Amino acid sequence: MELLEERIRRDGVVKSEGVLKVDSFLNHQLDIDLFDAMGEEFKRLFADAPVTKILTIEASGIGIACVVARHFGVPVVFAKKAQSINLDGEMYSTRIQSFTHGRVYDVIVAKKFLGPDDHVLIIDDFLANGCALNGLIELVNEAGATVEGIGIAVEKGFQPGGADLRERGYRLESLAIVESMDPDTGEIAFRQGSVTKREVPAGRAASGDLGDGAAGRACDGAAAPAAPTAPAAPPAAVASSTPASPGFAASACDPREESEAHS
């Protein structure tokens, strides 16, 4: 989406640690006109999907999800980071480890808001390693609902989350895919062409630039939720670089460095 790419080029800041800051329009200050245009684009991209609900995760996904939801005429449900709250049987839940915050949190959705009849469009601001998304997918699966698709504002194409989700058969539309970023020049290169129709060679993620530090961490691919169409082989490149974490249902990392790093 050209409007978003232009905006990222103009106002995005490439931080030295491989983090892209887009807090002036996407996840701290929010440009509602831009969100509205993104909503229109998502509606175009998912025009044939019988979406009944939009699911996102607090906090930075909520704003986009709500503005996008107007274009679909459906409610938004946001998954909550439950922290120390006691969970009861009324919640679907999964666990996500946040490297940024150095802690594990439960992510929950009340059962009454997601059921077998729901066709869910998952919306989030960022996709890097895909761990938060895997958590959301698992919540949808727990509910017996259908993942119709995943709509992302900014995907970091040099991290494995997007390739992994596409390999597993999910319909993933990212409005801007950052192919590479140069912290010295501030230059940002975007992936060109149609994304969903692009062939993704197996193991591609491993050959890409994984960046350094937090950028290189991947989800626990072995424990990721099953694909919606045919069960694909676990993405070897991702799984082999990440030890299995049986304590976590779906995710062992947190891709939201951009939205929650305040330094």
Next chain:
Amino acid sequence: MELLEERIRRDGVVKSEGVLKVDSFLNHQLDIDLFDAMGEEFKRLFADAPVTKILTIEASGIGIACVVARHFGVPVVFAKKAQSINLDGEMYSTRIQSFTHGRVYDVIVAKKFLGPDDHVLIIDDFLANGCALNGLIELVNEAGATVEGIGIAVEKGFQPGGADLRERGYRLESLAIVESMDPDTGEIAFRQGSVTKREVPAGRAASGDLGDGAAGRACDGAAAPAAPTAPAAPPAAVASSTPASPGFAASACDPREESEAHS
């Protein structure tokens, strides 16, 4: 706002501990059509205010703020609960103690997103003791910006936050003010008539039904930010029932029991 009151009557659940659950349309599942109608109403109520920015706080304020912002044509900034993140000089910050979560957190806004030229409309889903709002007001004051008004979806009129803010001269518009709730019958009574023009006798908060448990806690009124018009006397009824907490800049409680209690 009749539409919202009807919805609260229909779908709100009065919990035994004096908590009103509205999670099916306001702060877990979000009814975007309702939010849109609320945005229209806020625009009508604040038509003459030269609003340049809408400020809210994560997480449950974000959705409403974004949908409301479309009607004002301005960006949203949401204050973040910073947790363990290192704060630097680039942030306005204040501290809020959350009784629900049993911890204190820093609330921050990047300085670059709020400045002396800004005329801010504060939007949030709930107003009870007003502590989160006092934190937001303080952030606006730190920035040298102007609080044009405060727009709330649901005010619990039997808790002191609303009366306190009105006494201090803030232009506060709550679309539904719950005057009383009966957990046994589930009955909810709303305050009738114009809210901003209503005379609020000094000390009213103390004579009202403060509820029990969490519902009875009040902000640290003595440390609350100064009024926008004339400096009013500190609301004695509130201050006298609350020990001063010099460690907290503006707030010593958290009014978001409804949005973050999952039991």
